[in-house]
Amino acid sequence: MRVHVKLFAILRDRAGTGELSLHLHDGETVGGAVSALAQQHTSMADFLPRVAYAVNREYVNASTILHDGDELALIPPVSGGLDA
Amino acid sequence: MPEDWIAILESPLPTSRALDFVTDPRAGGINIFLGTTREETSTGGKQLLALDYEAYPEMALSQMKALAQRAREHWPILKLALLHRIGRVDLAEPSVVIAVSTPHRKESFEACRFLIDELKKDIAIWKKEVWSDGSGTWVHPHSS
Numbered sequence: 573m574r575v576h577v578k579l580f581a582i583l584r585d586r587a588g589t590g591e592l593s594l595h596l597h598d599g600e601t602v603g604g605a606v607s608a609l610a611q612q613h614t615s616m617a618d619f620l621p622r623v624a625y626a627v628n629r630e631y632v633n634a635s636t637i638l639h640d641g642d643e644l645a646l647i648p649p650v651s652g653g654l655d656a
Numbered sequence: 657m658p659e660d661w662i663a664i665l666e667s668p669l670p671t672s673r674a675l676d677f678v679t680d681p682r683a684g685g686i687n688i689f690l691g692t693t694r695e696e697t698s699t700g701g702k703q704l705l706a707l708d709y710e711a712y713p714e715m716a717l718s719q720m721k722a723l724a725q726r727a728r729e730h731w732p733i734l735k736l737a738l739l740h741r742i743g744r745v746d747l748a749e750p751s752v753v754i755a756v757s758t759p760h761r762k763e764s765f766e767a768c769r770f771l772i773d774e775l776k777k778d779i780a781i782w783k784k785e786v787w788s789d790g791s792g793t794w795v796h797p798h799s800s
Contacts, residue, residue: 580712581782582794622796626780629715645712649796650778 573598573640575605579616581648583623586615596638602627603634605644623648661737662720664713664781669753674737678757683734685761687768691752693745696785703788709742709751712780716740719779723771731767733758738771740781751783 577592584590592613596605602625610617624647625632631647638644661677675688696704720738727733737755745751754771758764785793 578712580780581710581784582796584710585794626712626715629712629718645715645780647712647780648782648794650780650782 573600573638575638576641576643577605577609578643578645580646582619583616583646583648586619587613594644598640600638601634602632602636602638602644605638606634606646609646619648620646659735660721660724661735661739662717662724663738664711664716664720664740664742666741666743669739669741669750671750671753674739674753674755677737678735678755680734680757682759683757683764684759685764686755686757687761687764688753688755689768689772690750691772692750693747695747698787702791704747704785705788706744706746706786707751708744708784708786708792709740710782710784711740711742713742716780720775723774723779726774727756727767727771730770731756731758731763733763733767736767736771738775740775740779742781744786 573596575594575596577594579587579590594605594608606620610620626645626647627636627642678686693707724736724738734757739753741751754768756764756767758767783795785795
């Protein structure tokens with residue numbers, strides 16, 4: 573199956589792109605997808621333990637099962653959105 | 657009926673329009689909050705030039721709408737504007753505008769404070785510090 577990965581902020585800079593396509597075995601979990609990303613994109617690997625995950629724009633955890641066509645977003649810790 | 661103006665904008669935030677939007681004859685108080693880019697000097701002596709904001713807009717918008725709904729469950733909000741800018745925000749310019757009107761002033765202070773405090777917690781918007789030497793630093797706190 574194929575999952576669409578969205579990257580933001582430091583991860584987008586490290587990967588050099590905001591979107592990736594990831595081929596995975598059917599039934600793979602979010603955690604499995606993130607492990608695959610860490611191997612394929614070593615520039616992101618050290619930061620991936622700090623991210624939260626969203627599938628189809630809802631927060632999920634690492635054990636969530638992915639489905640073909642899902643949008644998996646890696647959410648770095650948010651900075652507060654403003655400096656005040 | 658709830659009347660909210662919730663948006664993520666790439667252009668300078670329309671502060672006076674947000675104030676107009678929440679103005680209402682039923683209101684006894686209006687609070688407006690602006691979060692602005694503050695000048696900074698790094699430990700190495702660099703000056704902050706601006707902040708660059710990046711959003712996951714679809715998710716951030718639904719989070720902002722859910723946040724507005726939570727505020728409406730706590731306070732009798734008449735009208736509400738919740739605007740966040742993305743892209744480059746120069747010194748002294750607002751990246752956030754929150755405006756709230758309520759029947760009494762206490763409620764508008766409390767609701768506005770709640771909205772900005774919660775907005776800072778987990779909305780899918782990130783900022784990068786842009787420094788005078790051309791470098792950029794993403795701000796990612798250690799606790800997510």
